[in-house]
Amino acid sequence: MNTMVAPVDGVRQTFTLAWRTLVQIKHNPFELIDFSVQPVMFVLLFTYVFGGSIASSPHEYLMFALPGIIVQNALFSMLNTGVGLATDLDKGFFDRLRSLPIARFAPLSGRVLADLAKQPWAAALLLAVGELLGFRIGTGPLAVLGGFLLLLGLALAMSWAIVLVSMVAASPEKVQVFGFVVLFPLTFTSNAFVHTEKMPGWLQAWVKANPVTALSDALRGLFVAGPVARPVVQSLLWMVGFTVVFAPLAVRAFKRRI
Numbered sequence: 044m045n046t047m048v049a050p051v052d053g054v055r056q057t058f059t060l061a062w063r064t065l066v067q068i069k070h071n072p073f074e075l076i077d078f079s080v081q082p083v084m085f086v087l088l089f090t091y092v093f094g095g096s097i098a099s100s101p102h103e104y105l106m107f108a109l110p111g112i113i114v115q116n117a118l119f120s121m122l123n124t125g126v127g128l129a130t131d132l133d134k135g136f137f138d139r140l141r142s143l144p145i146a147r148f149a150p151l152s153g154r155v156l157a158d159l160a161k162q163p164w165a166a167a168l169l170l171a172v173g174e175l176l177g178f179r180i181g182t183g184p185l186a187v188l189g190g191f192l193l194l195l196g197l198a199l200a201m202s203w204a205i206v207l208v209s210m211v212a213a214s215p216e217k218v219q220v221f222g223f224v225v226l227f228p229l230t231f232t233s234n235a236f237v238h239t240e241k242m243p244g245w246l247q248a249w250v251k252a253n254p255v256t257a258l259s260d261a262l263r264g265l266f267v268a269g270p271v272a273r274p275v276v277q278s279l280l281w282m283v284g285f286t287v288v289f290a291p292l293a294v295r296a297f298k299r300r301i
Contacts, residue, residue, distance in 0.1 A: 053146030060153025064127065065160065082116040082165055083172050089236065090176060097237060102177045109173045110190075110262035111235025113166050114255055117194050118226055120165060121202040124158045125209035125218040132300060133215065151297050155202055162195055170266075181268045190265035193278055197258050200282040203289035210296035235259045254281040 086105075089112060094104030128151070131137055137150060170178070180187060208221045232246065233255035239247055250256055258281075260274035 053149055056145050056149035057152045057156060060149055061157040061160065064154055064157035079165065079168060082112065082169050085112050085116070086169060086172055086176070093236075097241075105173060105176055105178050106267060107238075107263070108236055109169065109178050110266055111230075111233070111255075111259040113169050113194065113262060114258045115230045115235055116165055116169065117162055117198045118201060118230060118255070119222065120161060121158055121198050121205055122218070122222040122226060124154055124202050125205035125221070126215045127154055127158070128206060128209040128297075129212060129215045129218045132209075137300070147298065148294075151206065151294075155199065155206070158202070159195055159199060162198055163191055166191060166194060180266055182265060186265045186271075189275075190262045193258065193261055193265070193275065197254065197278055197282050197285075200285035200289075201254070203285060203293045206293040207289055207296055210293065210300050229253065230255050233259060254278070254285075257281060 090105045094101035098104035233253040239250045257277035264271035
């Protein structure tokens with residue numbers, strides 16, 4: 044890979060490699076299930092299996108939980124970034140790129156861009172399914188657009204931590220283990236699915252500080268109704284924090300591996 048490639052060429056190569064990742068979906072239908080079918084199953088299961096016991100009705104629970112499910116799906120979808128990078132390392136894809144005049148940042152930025160491009164589709168799909176089940180957007184188009192942008196921003200920021208793990212682990216299986224060990228508890232110890240006040244007192248302090256809680260509350264305010272300013276500011280602070288801490292470490296680890 045060449046560090047002297049012109050910035051314009053590097054951007055073009057980024058889009059080319061992003062397109063490569065997106066095209067692979069048609070050859071790997073299981074990935075389509077990951078960001079299309081699986082989230083819909085979560086909505087149906089949480090609404091009709093747990094909704095009646097957690098809230099007074101499945102509809103009330105749907106209005107509360109759908110934004111949280113969208114957040115959870117976004118974070119787990121970004122796990123594909125780490126798995127994909129680890130797979131490329133494992134199969135020697137980066138080794139083949141070394142002999143080509145490609146900007147060093149293009150493989151990483153291309154993978155991240157491709158996975159980010161899937162996010163609006165998955166979020167829009169979940170909102171559409173939610174509408175069919177009775178979910179109703181209580182705000183306007185600009186608020187919904189703001190919710191989408193906030194979701195993409197925090198997903199991108201947290202993806203740097205996942206990229207770092209993929210570079211250190213260099214194994215798709217180990218990256219997936221990271222998802223279950225870190226991301227799974229992170230989402231379920233938030234208020235994405237259950238109101239904070241219904242959790243044990245010792246857990247509530249963490250729930251309130253959890254970035255998933257901040258983003259879930261922000262999306263509820265932007266999609267349905269309720270407080271917006273505080274959760275949006277908290278989400279933005281988490282976004283900056285993850286980027287400042289993990290982006291330099293992830294880029295440094297990536298450069299060492301390639």
